Amino acid sequence: MSEWLNGVIQETQQEVVKELERLVEEKGIKEKVMAEVQDLAKKAAAHLLDQSQPELATFPSIPLEGEKEYQYLLVLEFLQSAGFKFAPNVLRFESQNPDVVLDRRDLGKKLRLCTYDRTPYLVQLIEEQIRQTQEEED
Structure with a gap:
């Protein structure tokens, strides 16, 4: 791979990671994702323990x-x-x-x-x- 392209890839990757970290912090994304994961885990566990409980939606x-x-x-x-x-x-x-x-x-x-x-x-x-x-x- 050319040096130029390697440089572009590395620089772009660093910029994207920094921007994502900023957005995750700014928008409280981590907390939202963790809350959603906990909700999904509760629903999955409820269905495993009691088959009459609804299953998780499939995509x-x-x-x-x-x-x-x-x-x-x-x-x-x-x-x-x-x-x-x-x-x-x-x-x-x-x-x-x-x-x-x-x-x-x-x-x-x-x-x-x-x-x-x-x-x-x-x-x-x-x-x-x-x-x-x-x-x-x-």
């Missing part, structure tokens, strides 16, 4: 058909390749697709990307688009 999964599957896999591959530790699993569970397995090499072959390069595929696609745009302008 539909993000459909992974056609191009949507490639979009999902590219985001998942980016998160993994960029070194995010928890985000890939969060994406899987939040999308209700915890069993999706990413075969990076297979995805790269299908999209005709450089599989031996560890640069995230989304970055490779962006770099190729920039290269093509520059060639058209010359």
Whole structure:
């Protein structure tokens, strides 16, 4: 991955984290989330102890058909390749697709990307688009 792109990624990541921390504090998000989690835990426990109590609501999964599957896999591959530790699993569970397995090499072959390069595929696609745009302008 180019030095420039690494710098942009690192700087952007730091800015996003700082802004998120500020918003979490300012809006009292942590307290709201904890209250919601406690409420969900109480409902889940009540249902486990007494089956006549209502179950937790389920959420539909993000459909992974056609191009949507490639979009999902590219985001998942980016998160993994960029070194995010928890985000890939969060994406899987939040999308209700915890069993999706990413075969990076297979995805790269299908999209005709450089599989031996560890640069995230989304970055490779962006770099190729920039290269093509520059060639058209010359």
